[in-house]
Amino acid sequence: MWAYVLRRLLVTIPTVLAVVTICYLMLHATPGGPFDAELKVSDAVLANLQAKYHLDMPLWKQYLYYLNDLIHGDLGASFRYADWSVNDLVKRALPVSLAIGGTAMVIAIVLGVGIGIVAALRQNSAIDYIVMLFGNIGSVLPSFVLGPLLVLVFAITLPWLPSGGWDDFAPRYMILPIALLTLINVSTIGRIMRGSLIEVLSSNFIRTARAKGLPTRVVVMRHALRPALLPVVSVIGPLAISSITSAIVTESWFSIPGLGRLIVNGASDRDYTLVLGLVILVTVLAVFLNLIVDLAYAWLDPKIRY
């Protein structure tokens, strides 16, 4: 097991390093420097500033300094927000994003698995058709159409909830964003769960369990569920990564001060260091999430041995 973890980590580190390097070089290709602003400083001061931020050094040395800062968890200073380091900004935004995204993911998994089970057990029933009908809602009604739709129904037509904004984790402001992110994923999970459970239910060991006279509930819960969950687990990693897209859309649509809005604002302000820092941060998070999901998969699947 530990050898496997180690091997996966060895793949993960080059991935992160490659992303950091490519992003850094891209950033470096931009014309102009950080001190070319309106406020002209004297050449001596400029030289001092450049020395302080290592800008007078060759590229590879600057890169190593940046890497060193990264390893120590320092993402640098923001270009646009005076007095804010990227770390400060992230520290405020990350809990918001995690609260919204994490809650939505948990609800989507629980709900999706539940719906999938019901649909698989009642094949070709009404609920089965509803699940299949909404199966590709995410690909046809993307988050940026579904979001306005939710606001139109639950904030404008029926004035139940605020159409956006944020008030220090007040649940009122969290319901619609979480609902949107859940809706995007729940049908995918439900469809996968349905398919895999149907397949598992037709296998030999289930027939044996039934032949022993076990009630359906026990057959499903004790025998069928675990193998049927494997494809769901394997899809959580990619799903989480694709949810980053919908999370960015959700946060900017509902004006939620999370990482997604930070990165979009950073992009329209052309705040280089902020966007670079956020890209690196989210990539690292995504890569490690994938790693954890893979390990969980290996742990769940008795067929995988290291």
Next chain:
Amino acid sequence: MNESGIPTVSAPVDFAPKGRSPWRDARLRFQRNRAAVASVVVLMIIALACVFGPMLLPNAYDSVDWDLMSHPPTRANWHLFGTDELGRDLLVRTLIGGRVSLMVGALATLVSVSIGVVWGAVAGFAGGRVDSLMMRIVDMAYAVPYLLIAILVVTIFGRDILLVVAAIAAFSWLDMARVVRGQTLSIKSREYVEAARAIGVPTWRIIFQHVVPNLMGVVVIYTSILVPGVILTESVLSFLGLGVQEPMTSWGVLIHDGAAVMGASPWMILFPAGALSITLYCANFIGDGLRDALDPKER
């Protein structure tokens, strides 16, 4: 018709064997899929309307109708989809936006299909260390949240439609590369490849003349899956205000602008969102139809 749904030739007059290419078989199967054929027709209508509509309609996408601002759909002055809050005709803007969305979709798809096919075919054909290195790169790129990279590119180099295409294409070829590699591995061991190698055909010619043409089935299927995703990515970037710039527009921009005023003027989001959703739905149906028609396992 026999059981598998393939029409059988009933008593030909001369008994000379008449070859039927697998492509003809596939076309027949595709034509029998009503939803897919209807989707092709609808998609073609949308594409033709986007290309020729703006030329035929009297309004320009950036001209202002001072008398009819934020006006619901009306026959006056051909504002069939209404106008936006600046008095610009929404029908023409939707069509122009469709041009951008479809063009970006087509261009990015073309680029990423080319990269994916070459990458996968080379990796699968080379095998060994080259293969595992190339596939490791694909694995690595998979873990990267590609939208963020696209946002970073836009941040650094400014908003440029070609850059958007490049950023989308840079991360859309991964699935294609994987599938093509798998298929190449199985083609590689066929007799005709062995024969080609025996008579001394150079490797690159074997790849492009013998392997790639036989990959076309899976390539077509995966291309049809790719297209909606690529269009969607462009729309997301535009929705976030990181795509095309005013007064140019795309479906993502129109949906974003319409969403801001949907309480007062719902038509402003309804038409572009409808156009996008119908396009995506058709693309999905066509993809399903192609998969059923081309996948040998489905027969």
